[in-house]
Amino acid sequence: MFKILSHTADIALEVQAANLESLFTEASRGWKEMVFEDSETRPAETRSVRLSSPEAEDLLVQWLSELNYFLTVRQWVFHQCELVSLQRSGVMWELDAQVSGEALDPARHYIYFDIKAVTYHQLEIKETNGGGYQVRIVFDI
Amino acid sequence: MKTLTYNDIKIEQVGEVTWIVPPVRGMRVPGKIYADQRMMEEIIKEDESIKQVINVAMLPGIQKYSIAMPDIHWGYGFPIGGVAATDLEEGVISPGGVGYDINCGVRLVRTNLEYADMKQHMEKLVQSLFKHVPTGVGSSGAIPKLSQKEMTRVLQNGSRWCFENGFASREDLECTEEKGTLSSANPDYVSERAKERGYNQVGTLGSGNHFLELEMVEEIYDAAAADALGLFPGQLVMMIHCGSRGLGHQVCEDYLRVLTNASHKYGIHLPDRQLACAPIKSDEGQRYLGAMAAAANFAWANRQVIMHQAKKSFQEALKISDRDLGFRLVYDVCHNIAKMEEHDIDGKMKTVCVHRKGATRAFPPHHPLTPEKYREVGQPVLIPGDMGRYSFVAVGQQASMLESFGSSCHGAGRVKSRHQAKKDARGKDLLDEMKKLGVVIQARGMATVAEEMPSAYKDVSRVVEVMHQAGISKKVAKLVPAGVIKG
Numbered sequence: 001m002f003k004i005l006s007h008t009a010d011i012a013l014e015v016q017a018a019n020l021e022s023l024f025t026e027a028s029r030g031w032k033e034m035v036f037e038d039s040e041t042r043p044a045e046t047r048s049v050r051l052s053s054p055e056a057e058d059l060l061v062q063w064l065s066e067l068n069y070f071l072t073v074r075q076w077v078f079h080q081c082e083l084v085s086l087q088r089s090g091v092m093w094e095l096d097a098q099v100s101g102e103a104l105d106p107a108r109h110y111i112y113f114d115i116k117a118v119t120y121h122q123l124e125i126k127e128t129n130g131g132g133y134q135v136r137i138v139f140d141i
Numbered sequence: 142m143k144t145l146t147y148n149d150i151k152i153e154q155v156g157e158v159t160w161i162v163p164p165v166r167g168m169r170v171p172g173k174i175y176a177d178q179r180m181m182e183e184i185i186k187e188d189e190s191i192k193q194v195i196n197v198a199m200l201p202g203i204q205k206y207s208i209a210m211p212d213i214h215w216g217y218g219f220p221i222g223g224v225a226a227t228d229l230e231e232g233v234i235s236p237g238g239v240g241y242d243i244n245c246g247v248r249l250v251r252t253n254l255e256y257a258d259m260k261q262h263m264e265k266l267v268q269s270l271f272k273h274v275p276t277g278v279g280s281s282g283a284i285p286k287l288s289q290k291e292m293t294r295v296l297q298n299g300s301r302w303c304f305e306n307g308f309a310s311r312e313d314l315e316c317t318e319e320k321g322t323l324s325s326a327n328p329d330y331v332s333e334r335a336k337e338r339g340y341n342q343v344g345t346l347g348s349g350n351h352f353l354e355l356e357m358v359e360e361i362y363d364a365a366a367a368d369a370l371g372l373f374p375g376q377l378v379m380m381i382h383c384g385s386r387g388l389g390h391q392v393c394e395d396y397l398r399v400l401t402n403a404s405h406k407y408g409i410h411l412p413d414r415q416l417a418c419a420p421i422k423s424d425e426g427q428r429y430l431g432a433m434a435a436a437a438n439f440a441w442a443n444r445q446v447i448m449h450q451a452k453k454s455f456q457e458a459l460k461i462s463d464r465d466l467g468f469r470l471v472y473d474v475c476h477n478i479a480k481m482e483e484h485d486i487d488g489k490m491k492t493v494c495v496h497r498k499g500a501t502r503a504f505p506p507h508h509p510l511t512p513e514k515y516r517e518v519g520q521p522v523l524i525p526g527d528m529g530r531y532s533f534v535a536v537g538q539q540a541s542m543l544e545s546f547g548s549s550c551h552g553a554g555r556v557k558s559r560h561q562a563k564k565d566a567r568g569k570d571l572l573d574e575m576k577k578l579g580v581v582i583q584a585r586g587m588a589t590v591a592e593e594m595p596s597a598y599k600d601v602s603r604v605v606e607v608m609h610q611a612g613i614s615k616k617v618a619k620l621v622p623a624g625v626i627k628g
Contacts, residue, residue, distance in 0.1 A: 006560030114348040
């Protein structure tokens with residue numbers, strides 16, 4: 001579950017999920033809705049993403065930055081996560097994901113918000129009382 | 142003189158437009174905020190930017206004051222409109238004091254043309270600019286994609302690369318802050334991913350609040366300074382606002398990670414993770430400084446190539462000779478940067494690292510770094526407003542060296558979120574609304590136009606007035622928009 005929150009000079013996502021894998025998946029859904037609103041996207045092609053970091057929060061920044069990189073540099077539109085695995089290996093958090101998407105088509109994909117950076121502003125993944133997780137991510141636009 | 146309260150802290154007015162936050166809760170120096178009383182009350186009420194002035198004052202090695210300009214608003218780590226100088230031995234460097242868009246800045250170009258004669262050609266001119274200057278998300282292809290070798294040269298040499306490749310004149314370099322090149326740049330410290338984001342982006346505007354605007358000089362406040370800058374009433378001028386594009390953002394992102402680890406390593410307590418920093422003389426600090434300078438050079442090359450493309454647009458649309466067009470750079474300033482500069486610290490001149498985040502260098506007359514042609518009037522300070530009202534040209538004054546580490550304000554600041562601005566714009570013909578204000582717009586998407594409508598911004602004239610009153614920068618001219626291209 002995610003919610004898009006609007007600030008004066010930027011935009012934020014509030015994400016809740018039952019486990020960390022779902023938190024990352026939900027965050028990617030939120031990112032897509034923020035950027036493309038209701039533009040139709042298709043799973044024409046699958047890509048692998050492998051990331052690691054000593055901190056889960058930093059991994060989340062890297063994860064969303066990767067989707068942004070696909071769009072702004074590779075001109076490739078993220079459709080959805082097909083698979084996410086997240087685990088701690090020694091001191092590092094490791095993420096393995098398969099994401100589907102397609103080449104950017106300006107006729108169909110309208111970019112509603114240009115995310116310039118995923119920030120660390122007050123970024124903290126918190127455990128909720130019900131045993132799930134929540135996080136608030138602020139984006140520079 | 143008034144006293145206002147922010148979270149139990151007494152903020153004292155010490156001058157008509159100057160307020161002091163006393164050093165409390167771990168602050169190493171006091172905070173100093175430039176604002177009139179009404180603005181100050183709004184700042185206290187509106188957001189958390191004063192808290193950020195306080196946080197910055199806690200940075201190791203900070204000198205004299207944590208300063209905020211009248212366009213202060215909440216940013217990541219430092220407030221936007223924040224200025225801090227740190228000691229080279231004891232102090233730190235923080236990417237949060239520079240911002241994501243390294244060397245975001247403003248360039249003003251004058252022409253020999255009068256708006257009254259050009260009004261009828263405005264649509265054609267705007268279309269031509271839109272054709273030659275790529276705008277919008279991931280915009281690319283203004284010039285052929287850079288090779289790896291060329292990218293290294295751009296990062297090393299900035300505007301000088303433009304000069305060597307026919308995109309700049311010698312005069313352009315003279316009229317650019319630092320002559321458009323920070324020699325401390327080290328392209329090896331810029332990641333491959335950052336370079337990848339930049340190969341195709343030299344000469345592109347991007348999106349968000351970046352723009353290229355045709356403007357008319359509506360009012361002159363200081364005839365001698367306007368004359369030195371080559372400005373006259375009714376003149377058509379062009380303003381460019383943009384920065385280092387994806388490359389600069391990636392450098393900031395990369396080094397926030399490096400400097401977060403460095404903060405732990407060097408035992409620096411951070412009140413906010415976005416204030417991640419490292420000692421200036423540490424390896425991590427030096428690497429960030431080298432990469433930041435390279436990104437700054439990239440931004441100068443970007444604005445210079447945009448100017449080159451714009452000249453081509455004018456010539457194509459108007460079929461005009463170089464001499465009749467008179468396309469000359471007035472000045473180019475950066476407002477997101479950290480630089481080594483000499484300043485008076487307790488009566489002694491000392492080199493310090495000045496962080497300016499949403500603040501413009503404003504060196505006074507006779508300062509050795511003020512270009513010779515402006516030596517008698519002061520370095521030009523360019524302050525964009527919003528696309529419906531006005532922007533300003535000012536010149537640096539003596540008080541800036543004594544009071545604000547040679548810095549002035551940088552712009553208006555938002556008053557409405559982009560989301561809200563878009564909601565408010567639904568069902569409206571924004572282009573028609575702007576046309577009624579006398580402004581022709583061409584943009585890649587209407588969303589950006591909606592985000593940037595004048596009602597989304599504060600009135601920049603109040604900000605400029607405060608700096609004028611403080612003796613930091615003196616008003617020279619008011620510019621009103623006539624044509625805009627955006628992402």
